[in-house]
Amino acid sequence: MELEKIKEIEKDHYLKLFKRHNICFERGEGCTLYDTAGHAYTDFFGGIAVNCLGYNHPDLVKAISDQAAKLIHVSNLYYNIPQAELTEKLTRDGTFSRIFLCNSGAEANECAIKLVRKYACETGSGKTTVITANESFHGRTLATVTATGQAKYSDPFKPLPAGFKHVPYGDLEALREATTPDVGAIMLECIQGESGVRPASYDYLVGAYAFAKQKGLLLILDEVQTGSGRTGKFYCFEHYGIQPDIVTLAKGLGGGVPIACCLARGEVAETFRPGDHGTTFGGNPLACAAANVVVGKLQETDLLDRVTHIGEYLADALASKLARHKFVLDIRGKGLLRGVQLDEKLSAATVAGKLLSLGVIVGTCGHNTLRIAPPYIITREEIDDLADKMETIFSNTNI
Numbered sequence: 001m002e003l004e005k006i007k008e009i010e011k012d013h014y015l016k017l018f019k020r021h022n023i024c025f026e027r028g029e030g031c032t033l034y035d036t037a038g039h040a041y042t043d044f045f046g047g048i049a050v051n052c053l054g055y056n057h058p059d060l061v062k063a064i065s066d067q068a069a070k071l072i073h074v075s076n077l078y079y080n081i082p083q084a085e086l087t088e089k090l091t092r093d094g095t096f097s098r099i100f101l102c103n104s105g106a107e108a109n110e111c112a113i114k115l116v117r118k119y120a121c122e123t124g125s126g127k128t129t130v131i132t133a134n135e136s137f138h139g140r141t142l143a144t145v146t147a148t149g150q151a152k153y154s155d156p157f158k159p160l161p162a163g164f165k166h167v168p169y170g171d172l173e174a175l176r177e178a179t180t181p182d183v184g185a186i187m188l189e190c191i192q193g194e195s196g197v198r199p200a201s202y203d204y205l206v207g208a209y210a211f212a213k214q215k216g217l218l219l220i221l222d223e224v225q226t227g228s229g230r231t232g233k234f235y236c237f238e239h240y241g242i243q244p245d246i247v248t249l250a251k252g253l254g255g256g257v258p259i260a261c262c263l264a265r266g267e268v269a270e271t272f273r274p275g276d277h278g279t280t281f282g283g284n285p286l287a288c289a290a291a292n293v294v295v296g297k298l299q300e301t302d303l304l305d306r307v308t309h310i311g312e313y314l315a316d317a318l319a320s321k322l323a324r325h326k327f328v329l330d331i332r333g334k335g336l337l338r339g340v341q342l343d344e345k346l347s348a349a350t351v352a353g354k355l356l357s358l359g360v361i362v363g364t365c366g367h368n369t370l371r372i373a374p375p376y377i378i379t380r381e382e383i384d385d386l387a388d389k390m391e392t393i394f395s396n397t398n399i
């Protein structure tokens with residue numbers, strides 16, 4: 001199908017949600033995407049921090065193909081082998097005792113929020129309110145847009161569900177003040193991704209953890225973007241030496257196949273009863289077969305070390321080539337999740353557009369920031385090329 005025809009169909013019939021680039025991708029190999037016109041692009045965005053093993057990874061393709069030939073879907077009224085294998089992989093280190101498998105980050109967070117409420121119901125504590133941070137992002141369902149600390153995502157959808165409070169990210173005092181007797185949980189991102197790749201300081205996250213413990217609150221960490229190895233540890237919270245009660249994962253977990261999960265430990269993990277929660281597709285054999293490959297590589301190969309080292313190389317390349325430019329206000333992040341914040345005079349979208357025309361894909365996010373989240377197999381050469389192209393763009397921009 002021709003691109004013009006594709007655009008026409010989208011324009012006439014898709015809900016008016018996306019501002020798409022004038023490109024239709026057809027296939028990928030390694031970290032390179034190819035469009036229908038035959039142009040190649042190095043992908044530093046990975047389908048929004050999803051395609052962690054890159055494109056056409058032979059092990060992932062084989063696992064999915066083999067599983068598709070055997071069994072794609074079976075309901076959760078029965079057992080299936082890939083689901084049991086994934087459950088075992090994600091719980092065997094004892095960090096979390098129970099898991100719920102679902103399909104997207106928003107759904108994983110819904111599960112976390114429902115766990116808080118069911119726990120409050122079961123214990124009779126009435127502690128149903130969840131405190132989240134301003135500028136957070138937790139998804140697009142009604143509960144998760146409400147949890148999200150950005151009015152632009154929730155205001156048009158009022159009335160919103162009750163039971164959420166927002167506090168400034170990084171402010172422990174605000175967290176303490178907001179903790180009224182109805183509060184049962186604190187939900188945070190270790191690095192706020194959508195609002196500009198903004199890592200929590202060590203003191204803040206460790207302080208929030210200690211405060212939650214002291215007050216008997218549940219700590220939920222939304223690791224939809226930062227988990228599954230993105231920062232060089234399986235969970236980003238490992239960098240902080242803390243352990244939440246509930247964590248959510250999605251994005252990279254299936255290497256591009258939709259799958260997500262909510263993991264919990266302790267009493268709260270025991271509160272759901274049959275019928276309290278569920279999903280038709282969650283944990284189906286095809287998605288679990290994909291996640292088994294990703295998690296297997298993260299647990300059994302040196303892939304996490306690779307993310308750490310190549311992530312440092314990326315940070316160094318960005319710092320050495322870009323930091324001196326007047327447009328660059330800040331470079332931050334961890335592992336293979338990095339943000340380059342630009343002066344308002346130069347829009348991040350303009351820079352991303354120029355990079356796209358040079359055959360490199362990066363994302364944009366809050367605070368006029370370029371978001372860089374490539375597959376974990378990205379090479380030094382590809383990183384050098386990105387840094388060179390960014391430097392050229394900044395050097396040739398006169399504002």
Ligand SMILES: Cc1ncc(COP(=O)(O)O)c(C=O)c1O
Nearest residue numbers: 104105106137138139224225250
């Ligand atoms: C931290 C975080 N939580 C939740 C979500 C929602 O995930 P999904 O789009 O898979 O529902 C996202 C998506 O960007 C995210 O970055």
